[in-house]
Amino acid sequence: xxxPRDLATPAEGLALARLVTGEIRRIGRHALPDTVLDAxxxxxxxxxxxxxxxxxxxxxxxARHRDRFRNAGYxxxxxxxxxxxxxxxxxxxxxxxxxxxxxxxxxxxxxxxxPALRRKRIRQAMRFVGTVERxxxxxxxxxxxxxxxxxxxxxxPVSTEHDEYFFIRALQAHELxxxxxxxxxxxxxxxxxxxxxxxxxxxxxxASSVFERASLLFRLVATMRPAAFxxxxxxxxxxxxxxxxxxxxxxxxxxxxxxxxxxxxxxAGVPAVRAEAGHHDNLARALADGPRSQVLDxxxxxxxxxxxxxxxxxxxxxxxxxGDATGSGYTAGVPYLAACRENRLxxxxxHAA
Ligand code: HEM
Numbered sequence: 001x002x003x004p005r006d007l008a009t010p011a012e013g014l015a016l017a018r019l020v021t022g023e024i025r026r027i028g029r030h031a032l033p034d035t036v037l038d039a040x041x042x043x044x045x046x047x048x049x050x051x052x053x054x055x056x057x058x059x060x061x062x063a064r065h066r067d068r069f070r071n072a073g074y075x076x077x078x079x080x081x082x083x084x085x086x087x088x089x090x091x092x093x094x095x096x097x098x099x100x101x102x103x104x105x106x107x108x109x110x111x112x113x114x115p116a117l118r119r120k121r122i123r124q125a126m127r128f129v130g131t132v133e134r135x136x137x138x139x140x141x142x143x144x145x146x147x148x149x150x151x152x153x154x155x156x157p158v159s160t161e162h163d164e165y166f167f168i169r170a171l172q173a174h175e176l177x178x179x180x181x182x183x184x185x186x187x188x189x190x191x192x193x194x195x196x197x198x199x200x201x202x203x204x205x206x207a208s209s210v211f212e213r214a215s216l217l218f219r220l221v222a223t224m225r226p227a228a229f230x231x232x233x234x235x236x237x238x239x240x241x242x243x244x245x246x247x248x249x250x251x252x253x254x255x256x257x258x259x260x261x262x263x264x265x266x267x268a269g270v271p272a273v274r275a276e277a278g279h280h281d282n283l284a285r286a287l288a289d290g291p292r293s294q295v296l297d298x299x300x301x302x303x304x305x306x307x308x309x310x311x312x313x314x315x316x317x318x319x320x321x322x323g324d325a326t327g328s329g330y331t332a333g334v335p336y337l338a339a340c341r342e343n344r345l346x347x348x349x350x351h352a353a
Contacts, residue, residue: 007047010146013054014153016043020061021153028159029061030235037065053150056082060156070269071329074239075172076154083154086147091183095176095213096132097142097151099125102166102220112162117223121166124220128173131213159232163224167232170217171241177214178246181207185253185283185303192286197293204283204299211306218313222320229321233328240329243269252277254303254345255284261343265331284346304346311341 007013020040024032044058056079063073072078084094102125106118113121142148154172157164184207191200241247248270251257257277261267267274287300315337318327327333 007043007051007054010051010053013047013051014146014149017054017057017150017153020057021156024061024156026160028235029064029156030158032061034065037062041065052082053079053086053146057150057153069238071171071239071241071243072245074156074158074236075168075175076156077172077175079150079154080172080175083147083151087143087145089143091176091179092132092210095173095180096129098169098173098176099128099220100141101151101155102169103129105165105169109162113225117225121220121223124216124223125166128213128216128220131209131216157232158235161228161232163228164232167221167224167229170221174214174217174241175244175246177210177217178244178250180210181214182246182250182253184210185250189253189281189283189286192283192290192296193281195290197296201293201296201299204296204303208299208302208306211303211310214310215306215313218310218317222317224321226321236328238328238330240269240327240331242266242327242329242331245270245273248273249276251345252280253282255282255347256349257343257347258349265329265336266340269329282348284348287346288348300346304344307345308341311337315341 007016023036040058041062044055044062047058048055057076060073060076060079063069080094083089084091087094089097103122106112106122106125110118112118142151155165155168157168184203188200188203188207191197191203242265248267252273257267262274262277267277283300287297315334318337319334322333325333327336
């Protein structure tokens with residue numbers, strides 16, 4: 001066992017994380033013995049503040065042990081954020097690297113799934129990569145830096161199910177897609193306020209095309225075998241995309257959700273974002289305040305439609321995979337998603353005027 005005093009350099013922190021990741025991929029996170037988790041918790045406590053990658057990694061590994069297992073810990077999101085901070089990568093480019101990694105993973109395990117399904121999975125992942133990379137043939141390897149090395153260690157499955165690997169990557173990419181979308185909508189809002197309608201329209205059109213990437217992720221996840229999904233979701237209780245901060249930030253960047261949504265389970269799992277509600281400008285408000293522009297309104301309506309289609313596809317996928325079961329985020333599951341289809345993004349509320 002590596003002792004805290006051995007972790008003097010970033011390379012040693014990385015070595016420990018590689019060991020732990022290897023073991024997790026061999027037996028599944030849920031099967032890590034308490035003795036190992038206790039030792040890692042001790043290392044985490046003694047080492048904190050010296051290596052942000054290791055801190056974020058251990059926080060993810062120890063999330064369940066510390067009774068804090070949620071979406072961010074399941075998907076190692078703070079570690080991905082650390083990697084984004086340390087590299088010159090954009091959220092968009094990082095999402096392509098994650099999907100390129102899905103292709104590599106499937107190629108490393110050619111016999112794991114039926115060949116036709118594997119081809120379909122690879123094709124969907126490549127399509128996503130192709131929407132970001134100039135050359136889809138590029139297999140988008142991680143950068144050859146310390147942060148690039150950590151990127152390999154951001155898949156920490158709870159189970160030994162082959163399909164969980166690409167599921168984690170798809171959900172991580174989802175976070176990054178919505179980070180990109182929020183940036184585009186905020187820039188469009190600023191452009192509307194400044195009267196630069198052509199620029200705002202172009203940004204919103206780009207947002208609609210980026211949204212198609214979010215839909216591609218559902219097509220990818222549709223290649224998951226339901227039995228595999230049910231096998232690993234036994235261990236993901238408490239972690240749900242309902243806790244996705246980037247999705248809720250996107251919602252607030254677009255408009256002003258009403259009290260029924262803000263005070264519901266939808267925002268209960270994202271208290272930091274809930275606290276931001278009403279404190280920022282948003283696209284719907286900027287459009288309502290400014291002079292009307294048909295072209296701009298049409299671009300905003302297209303984005304709304306893209307989101308509506310996304311919710312419909314999500315609902316269909318969840319109905320197929322989940323049936324009557326409740327969601328891992330403790331909602332009623334499919335009925336919750338069905339009700340969400342009634343919500344709209346581009347809404348302004350009287351009280352916020
Ligand atoms: C097997 C596939 C999936 C199933 C069965 C599923 C099911 C669900 C359920 C039941 C919820 C409601 C919250 C809860 O109780 O957990 C939910 C929320 C959510 N899911 Fe999924 N999901 C799946 C895949 C995905 C994927 C691939 C993404 C993103 C690419 C995604 C994004 C979201 C988001 C953003 C929410 C929050 C919606 C809101 O806040 O209203 N889901 N999902």
